[in-house]
Each structure stands twice: as structure tokens, then as C-alpha cells.
Amino acid sequence: MRNSDYDITGFESPCTEFREKNLSLDERYQIDRPQTFIVEIKGDSHKLGLKSGDKLILNRSLIPHEDQLVLLVIKNEFKLGAFSTAQLKDQDPETGDFVWGVVTTLLRELK
Amino acid sequence: MNYIGLVDCNSFYCSCERVFNPETRGRPVIVLSNNDGCAIAFTKEAKAIGFGEMCEPYFKMKERIKKYNVAVFSSNYSLYDNMSRRVMEVLRDFTPRLEIYSVDEAFLEFNGFDHYDLESYGKKIRQDVLRFTGLPVGVGISTTKVLSKVANKIAKKQNGVFFMTDQLIDQSLKHFPVRDIWGIGHASAAKLNMLGIKTAYDFKMYKDDKLIQKLLTKTGREIQEELRGVSCLAMENIEEKKNTGTSRSFGVSVYTKKELKEALAEFSTVAAEKLRRQKSVCYSLTVFIHTNSFKEQLPQYYGTDSTTFLSGTSDTLRLIKGSHLILDKIFRPGFEYKKAGVLLNHLVPKSQNQLDLFQGTPNDNEELSQVVDLINKRYGSHTIHSAACGINQNWKTIADYRSAKFTTSWNELLRIKLG
Numbered sequence: 133m134r135n136s137d138y139d140i141t142g143f144e145s146p147c148t149e150f151r152e153k154n155l156s157l158d159e160r161y162q163i164d165r166p167q168t169f170i171v172e173i174k175g176d177s178h179k180l181g182l183k184s185g186d187k188l189i190l191n192r193s194l195i196p197h198e199d200q201l202v203l204l205v206i207k208n209e210f211k212l213g214a215f216s217t218a219q220l221k222d223q224d225p226e227t228g229d230f231v232w233g234v235v236t237t238l239l240r241e242l243k
Numbered sequence: 244m245n246y247i248g249l250v251d252c253n254s255f256y257c258s259c260e261r262v263f264n265p266e267t268r269g270r271p272v273i274v275l276s277n278n279d280g281c282a283i284a285f286t287k288e289a290k291a292i293g294f295g296e297m298c299e300p301y302f303k304m305k306e307r308i309k310k311y312n313v314a315v316f317s318s319n320y321s322l323y324d325n326m327s328r329r330v331m332e333v334l335r336d337f338t339p340r341l342e343i344y345s346v347d348e349a350f351l352e353f354n355g356f357d358h359y360d361l362e363s364y365g366k367k368i369r370q371d372v373l374r375f376t377g378l379p380v381g382v383g384i385s386t387t388k389v390l391s392k393v394a395n396k397i398a399k400k401q402n403g404v405f406f407m408t409d410q411l412i413d414q415s416l417k418h419f420p421v422r423d424i425w426g427i428g429h430a431s432a433a434k435l436n437m438l439g440i441k442t443a444y445d446f447k448m449y450k451d452d453k454l455i456q457k458l459l460t461k462t463g464r465e466i467q468e469e470l471r472g473v474s475c476l477a478m479e480n481i482e483e484k485k486n487t488g489t490s491r492s493f494g495v496s497v498y499t500k501k502e503l504k505e506a507l508a509e510f511s512t513v514a515a516e517k518l519r520r521q522k523s524v525c526y527s528l529t530v531f532i533h534t535n536s537f538k539e540q541l542p543q544y545y546g547t548d549s550t551t552f553l554s555g556t557s558d559t560l561r562l563i564k565g566s567h568l569i570l571d572k573i574f575r576p577g578f579e580y581k582k583a584g585v586l587l588n589h590l591v592p593k594s595q596n597q598l599d600l601f602q603g604t605p606n607d608n609e610e611l612s613q614v615v616d617l618i619n620k621r622y623g624s625h626t627i628h629s630a631a632c633g634i635n636q637n638w639k640t641i642a643d644y645r646s647a648k649f650t651t652s653w654n655e656l657l658r659i660k661l662g
Contacts, residue, residue: 166329167375169650175661182661193375203659205265210659225373227268232377 161237167193169233171203173212180212186240190233201235244357245474248384249391250334250368251348253399255378256284259326260316262377263649263657267314274316275301278492278641289313300537317642325650329376337368342478350388352478362406369403379403385412388476389469392425393443409472416444416470426466434458447471487525489513490584494641496535497580503532504567505633510585511562512628516619518587519612524555524596525587528562530569535581546573549588555596558607559615562587563631 162168173186180201188203196202196215204211204220206229215231223230252258257272271289273282281298289295292311294304308315327346335341340352351368353361365382372380383395385407397415398405407415422432424443438454440446447470449455456464465475489510497503507530518525531547548569556562566585618627647655 166332170656171659172656173661174658177661180661184661187656188659192377193371208266208268210265210657212659212661225377226379232265 161189162191163189165191167191170239177212182212182238183240186238188235189237189239191236192233194234194236196231196234203232203235205230205232244386246353246356246361246384246386247388247391247474247478248338248351248353248361248365248368248382249344249348249388249395250330250351250372250380250382251395252330253379253381254284254286255327255347256316256318256323257286257289258378259319259323260314260646261286262326263322263646264314271311271313272316273304273308273313274318275644276318278494279317279643280492283318315644317645319642319645319648321648321651322646326376326378330372330378330380333372333375334368337364337371340478350391350478353384362404365404365406383407386472387469387474389425389466390472393419393423396423412472413444413447416447417442419443421446424466424470426462431459431463443470486586486588486590487514487517487521487523488529488584488586489517490531490582490586492582493580494639497583498576498578500570500574500576502633503570503574503580503583504631506583507566507570507585508563508629508631508633510583511566512559512632514585514587515557515559515562515612516616518557518590519616522593523590524557524593524607525552526555526589526591527551527587528565528569529586529588530566530573530584531586532570532573532580532583534578538579541579542577544575544578546575548573551589555591555593556607557593558609558612559629560611561607563629567631 158164169190169192171188171190173182173188174184176183190203198217199214202213202215204213204215210232212235215234220229220231222228254272256274260272260274261267269288271292271294272286273289273294274284275281276283276298279301281300282294282296282304283298285295292313293307294313307313323346330347331341331343331349334349334351338351338353340354342350342352344350353359353364356364361384365384369380369382372378380403381395381398382404383391383393383398384405385391385394386409390407390412393415394405394407396419397407419442421427421435421440421443422429424446427435435446435458438449438458440449446467449467452464452467455467459466468475491506491510493506497506527549528551529547529549531545533545534541534543536543550565550569552561552565562585615627647657649655649657
């Protein structure tokens with residue numbers, strides 16, 4: 133469904149002035165914000181409830197709260213897991229360990 | 244007081260690669276040009292072990308790359324473009340006026356920011372860009388563009404941020420070599436050195452304005468004024484481009500006219516899309532083809548010619564046709580071609596396009612172009628293109644070490660292994 137106007141030849145719809153925009157997944161999940169990134173999972177994890185092929189939307193601007201699912205860089209490798217303040221006291225995004233992004237949304241296509 | 248900030252990304256291409264390949268952090272990283280011919284970007288770790296000579300051929304570096312465990316990437320322009328736009332989006336929130344100067348640097352206007360502590364503001368900019376995009380930047384702030392460039396260079400030597408206040412300007416310029424000033428090339432620096440001008444401070448204080456005007460023209464005088472805190476280079480919103488174009492070296496040597504026609508059709512397509520994106524038309528088209536000048540033992544040839552249009556155009560098919568007519572004139576058989584390109588000159592905004600006196604209406608098939616652009620935007624570039632661009636495209640660029648298009652292709656997302 134397009135957001136643009138249709139040409140009406142007969143009576144103008146009384147609904148027109150109440151028209152609102154379609155739902156937009158881009159807007160809802162802030163897809164075009166500079167801090168939003170999407171990654172794909174390889175392999176299953178019962179513990180995290182994730183399946184191979186799942187896609188995750190990450191927000192890099194958020195400060196994670198305890199136990200929130202985050203993508204970490206630990207010893208220069210990516211690792212997905214629960215955030216723990218105790219484990220990651222000093223973050224250094226240029227050379228050390230840090231939170232690469234906070235997982236906000238799970239995208240799973242059902243086949 | 245009006246202030247200007249200059250933000251630029253450190254080793255931009257290499258840093259983009261590191262965001263998605265954290266194992267390359269701390270290691271030397273280099274990025275190769277189109278066709279993996281030579282190196283065009285280096286991290287400071289790579290420079291520290293002797294890399295950094297612009298366009299050093301890749302084959303000459305191979306041994307050293309192995310020895311020092313250097314991470315090598317083919318250039319991934321789709322990724323760099325996307326990351327660049329992210330950086331600019333973050334910066335936009337820090338200023339009412341942003342001038343994007345290049346893929347990895349931008350000027351920020353800070354008029355009426357007197358009640359701000361610009362040193363902390365600069366730190367916040369650096370911190371946010373790093374957190375949001377993963378890219379490290381340097382921030383220099385001062386009263387003119389030239390001075391903010393100076394401040395930026397000094398920032399890189401400390402913790403990445405430098406607010407060069409009026410009180411700090413003179414002592415900073417005293418330690419700043421004149422050849423490092425923005426806009427002062429080798430030749431100009433040599434002339435200034437002859438006059439005994441060694442540092443930016445010497446240049447600022449040099450009294451004989453007329454002599455500077457004579458030696459370095461108006462540009463040199465403007466730079467000198469900017470060093471004195473007098474703003475001469477205004478903020479520009481959109482750079483009005485006078486020409487655009489596309490050229491590429493071929494992945495393999497190309498001998499036939501058929502292959503060159505395909506390549507030129509492809510370049511014309513890309514260039515026409517650029518034109519339409521900036522809502523311009525061009526009045527003239529130049530095509531060039533040439534052999535590989537590094538292969539001195541082979542016969543060399545450089546061919547070029549231009550054609551003009553009576554009414555401005557941004558029509559892909561017209562430009563392809565034009566490029567093929569020129570090729571017919573300049574093509575010589577028996578040479579091993581290495582590079583070709585199209586240049587579109589004399590650009591004007593589409594709204595100022597002149598009509599062809601004898602034809603009355605423009606020849607551009609605008610509706611077709613619009614539909615093609617829309618389809619390619621929705622389903623990915625090259626979904627629909629002129630058959631003149633060829634199907635196999637044997638001449639296509641080599642990119643053996645290109646990283647994935649992590650941010651623009653669903654098929655190439657960053658993969659995270661579990662377990």
C-alpha cells in the first residue's frame with residue numbers, strides 16, 4: 133500500500149482528513165539511525181533462545197542494564213551474552229574489551 | 244565569538260574495517276585500491292613499520308605483509324560510504340550548520356555557542372561518534388577553517404580533541420610547520436621557506452602582504468588572513484560541482500572494442516545516476532582510454548575526445564550512446580587497455596537547463612530514468628540496466644580481499660557464531 137494519494141473521480145472520501153501514515157518497521161526499529169546495526173546468528177543457543185539465521189537489531193548508543201543481551205568484544209573477538217557490570221568494569225572501544233551493541237530486537241523469519 | 248570545528252576520522256577506510264573485524268585492532272591494517280593494485284590507506288601501526296608510501300604496488304609489499312602479520316583489505320566503498328553517512332548523521336546533532344568536506348571530514352559551525360565549554364563539547368562529539376559508529380575521530384576547534392585544521396592536527400597528537408582558544412593560537416602556530424598548513428602545497432611551502440618563513444606563526448606575522456599575493460596568489464593571502472583569525476573561507480552548504488565522472492582500472496587486460504563498450508556503458512550509467520541524484524544535467528561528455536604505463540615494454544596509447552550536447556542531459560541511454568560514438572573515434576586495435584573512464588563536464592542544475600532551439604523539448608527520456616532509478620533503489624543497484632553494459636563483464640575490478648557489505652546487504656550481514 134502506497135502512502136501517496138489516489139485520484140478520486142466521484143465523491144471525496146470523508147476519511148481523507150483523518151488519514152495517517154502506514155505502520156513503518158523502519159521507524160519502529162530506527163533502522164536508519166546511525167547507531168543501528170543488524171547482525172546474523174550462526175548456530176543455535178538454547179540458553180539465549182536463538183536459532184541459526186536469526187537476525188538481531190543492535191543499538192550502539194544505549195547503556196546496557198544488568199543481564200541485558202549484548203554483543204561484546206572480548207579479547208578482540210565477538211561474543212554474544214548477558215551484560216555484567218562486574219565482568220566489564222572498564223570499557224575501551226578502541227583497544228580493549230567493550231560492548232559493541234545492545235540487542236533490542238530479534239528478527240526471525242518463520243519458514 | 245564564532246567558532247568552527249573540524250572533525251575527521253582517523254585512517255577512515257582502515258577504521259571501518261576494524262569495526263567489523265575487531266581482531267585487526269592493534270595490528271597494522273592497509274586497504275588496497277581498486278583492483279588491489281596498490282595501497283591507499285594505512286593505520287598508524289602500518290606506518291610505524293614502514294608502510295605509508297601512497298600507491299606502493301601491492302606485489303612489492305607482499306613479503307613485508309606476511310612478516311608483520313598485516314591485515315589487508317580490498318577497498319569496500321559501499322561500506323565506507325555507509326559508515327561515512329552514519330558519522331555525518333551523528334555530527335548533524337551537534338551543530339545547526341554542517342559542511343561535509345569529504346568522505347571522512349566535516350566542518351561544524353559553532354556560532355552563538357559562547358556559553359558552551361567547547362573543549363568538553365569536542366570531547367562529547369568524539370565520544371558519541373566512537374560509541375555510535377565505532378570510528379575514532381579527531382576534533383579541532385578554533386575561529387577559522389584554517390585554524391580549525393591546525394587544531395585538528397594538534398588534536399591527533401594528544402587525546403583527539405583540541406580547542407585552540409585565542410590565547411593558545413600563537414604558541415600553537417610557533418610549533419606548526421608551514422608545510423602542514425591546509426592549502427599550502429610543496430611548492431608554496433618551498434617559496435615561503437625561501438622568505439625565511441618556517442612556521443605557521445612566521446607566516447601569520449609576515450608583513451609584506453603584497454609579496455605573498457604575488458607568490459601564492461589570492462588563495463595564499465586568504466590562508467594568511469585565516470591564520471590571523473579573519474574568516475575568508477565561508478561555510479558552504481552544498482558544494483556546487485562543475486563536473487563528475489567514473490573511471491576504473493580493469494581487473495584483466497582488455498583488448499577488444501566490445502569490452503570497452505561494455506565498460507563505458509557501465510561508467511556512463513553510474514555517472515548518469517550521480518547526476519540525477521544531485522539534480523543536474525551536463526552539457527559535455529569526455530571519454531578516455533589508456534594502456535598500462537607501468538608495462539613499459541608494451542606499446543602505449545592514450546586516447547581521449549569529447550562531445551557536447553545542445554541541451555543538457557542526465558539520460559543514461561544518451562550518455563551511453565555518446566560514449567560509444569567517441570570510442571569509435573579514439574579506439575585503436577592492438578593495444579592492451581588497462582583503464583577507461585567517462586567525465587561529465589559543464590554541469591548545471593536541472594532547473595536551469597536550456598532547451599534545444601531546434602527541437603523544443605529535451606531529448607531526455609525522464610520517465611524511463613525515473614522508473615529505472617526507482618527499481619534499482621528498491622531492489623538493489625543493477626537490478627535493471629542497459630544491455631550495453633554487458634552480461635559477463637569480464638573487465639570487472641578485482642577485489643580479492645573485500646570485506647562484506649555488512650550494513651547494506653541482507654546477504655552479507657556480520658555473522659556472530661554461537662557456542
